[in-house]
Amino acid sequence: MRVAVVGGTGAVGSTILGVMRERGFPADDLVPFASERSAGRSIDWGDRSLTVQGMSDESVQGFDLALFSAGSAVSEEWAPRFAEAGAVVVDNSSFWRMHDDVPLVVAEVNPEALDSHKGIVANPNCSTMQAVVALKPILDRAGIERIVFSTYQSVSGTGQRAVEELHDQAVAVLNAKEMPAPAVYPHQIAFNVIPQVEAFKDGDDYTTEERKMMAETRKILGEEELGISATCVRVPVYTGHSESVNVQTRDDLSPEECRELLAGAPGVRVIDDPANGLYPLAIDGAGQDDVLVGRIRRDPSHERCLNLWVVGDNLRKGAATNAVQVAELLVERGLLSSRRAPA
Numbered sequence: 001m002r003v004a005v006v007g008g009t010g011a012v013g014s015t016i017l018g019v020m021r022e023r024g025f026p027a028d029d030l031v032p033f034a035s036e037r038s039a040g041r042s043i044d045w046g047d048r049s050l051t052v053q054g055m056s057d058e059s060v061q062g063f064d065l066a067l068f069s070a071g072s073a074v075s076e077e078w079a080p081r082f083a084e085a086g087a088v089v090v091d092n093s094s095f096w097r098m099h100d101d102v103p104l105v106v107a108e109v110n111p112e113a114l115d116s117h118k119g120i121v122a123n124p125n126c127s128t129m130q131a132v133v134a135l136k137p138i139l140d141r142a143g144i145e146r147i148v149f150s151t152y153q154s155v156s157g158t159g160q161r162a163v164e165e166l167h168d169q170a171v172a173v174l175n176a177k178e179m180p181a182p183a184v185y186p187h188q189i190a191f192n193v194i195p196q197v198e199a200f201k202d203g204d205d206y207t208t209e210e211r212k213m214m215a216e217t218r219k220i221l222g223e224e225e226l227g228i229s230a231t232c233v234r235v236p237v238y239t240g241h242s243e244s245v246n247v248q249t250r251d252d253l254s255p256e257e258c259r260e261l262l263a264g265a266p267g268v269r270v271i272d273d274p275a276n277g278l279y280p281l282a283i284d285g286a287g288q289d290d291v292l293v294g295r296i297r298r299d300p301s302h303e304r305c306l307n308l309w310v311v312g313d314n315l316r317k318g319a320a321t322n323a324v325q326v327a328e329l330l331v332e333r334g335l336l337s338s339r340r341a342p343a
């Protein structure tokens, strides 16, 4: 099997390469793609050395699978070209997620959606991904009427440059040096909390990240009318998104039942002994594929509302691991045949 990893030098792409190696993904030929800046660079992958390629009509030919994490503009232009040339694309950008003929898939939640793919499959936004892994078992057991998300998102969710920005600003503060001007974020992120993730577009008072979280959650859960409100916040954490999730169920679900349900759910690990200081922490979630859930408790203001604290590694389950799981499902289900790209 010939596999392309587009954006293979970036935060998500390099994690995809690592996860493929860890899981023994059966790639006979593996080609990282990036911008012309990185073309020709070597990447060590186990005992193989991979050479980064630039994008061209010739270089995208002959792949069975292409895992994309190079941003929306690259996905818009190049995902259909890979698909037309015979590959199935698994895309991490937001560009294709809400297209009607593109399935938006979380391996533990809606793998059956893969059956209808037309050459491109989308991976959801990282904050949505970890939330729906925890919410799906609740939906199946008790139904969901309404969700309120409040996120605490790490800087690696923005990419490599944001990680460097936090580092450089933190070094400046700790050494009482002049603060470098923020370039990636609109404000200083070191020792700060910014209630803006992505952009306020066209006069909207919700950010594009918040809109994505609301729309993608509905699409993945297949609940088009679900009431959802999201506030997405950037915090000075390198890796691991944390989320407060307030969920109103249709039927009764006690915190004890919820704990038991989630303890048996795929991709979830419950850590919930707050009296002993045990609850999910971003630093514990980083490097893990499981979504960690704790602080499961009744919302005292509503008899059918629960509060959860949900932590996930935004680069792994939030992006790379799910993309590789989706690729594994495509192989297992015999869905790696060439189909026309969505219009």
Ligand SMILES: NC(=O)c1ccc[n+]([C@@H]2O[C@H](COP(=O)([O-])OP(=O)(O)OC[C@H]3O[C@@H](n4cnc5c(N)ncnc54)[C@H](OP(=O)(O)O)[C@@H]3O)[C@@H](O)[C@H]2O)c1
Binding pocket: 006, 007, 008, 009, 010, 011, 012, 013, 033, 034, 035, 036, 037, 038, 039, 055, 069, 070, 071, 072, 074, 092, 093, 094, 124, 125, 126, 156, 157, 158, 159, 160, 161, 314, 315, 318, 319
């Ligand atoms: N970070 C996360 O937690 C996360 C989670 C879910 C989804 N995503 C999505 O994944 C995508 C990548 O995010 P990231 O955090 O990995 O960003 P990143 O660290 O900035 O990496 C971007 C990658 O794209 C490549 N690239 C840029 N312009 C290109 C071009 N014109 N042609 C080909 N390759 C190009 C870069 O190559 P060079 O090295 O040559 O610049 C690099 O490999 C984004 O769409 C993001 O929204 C990210």
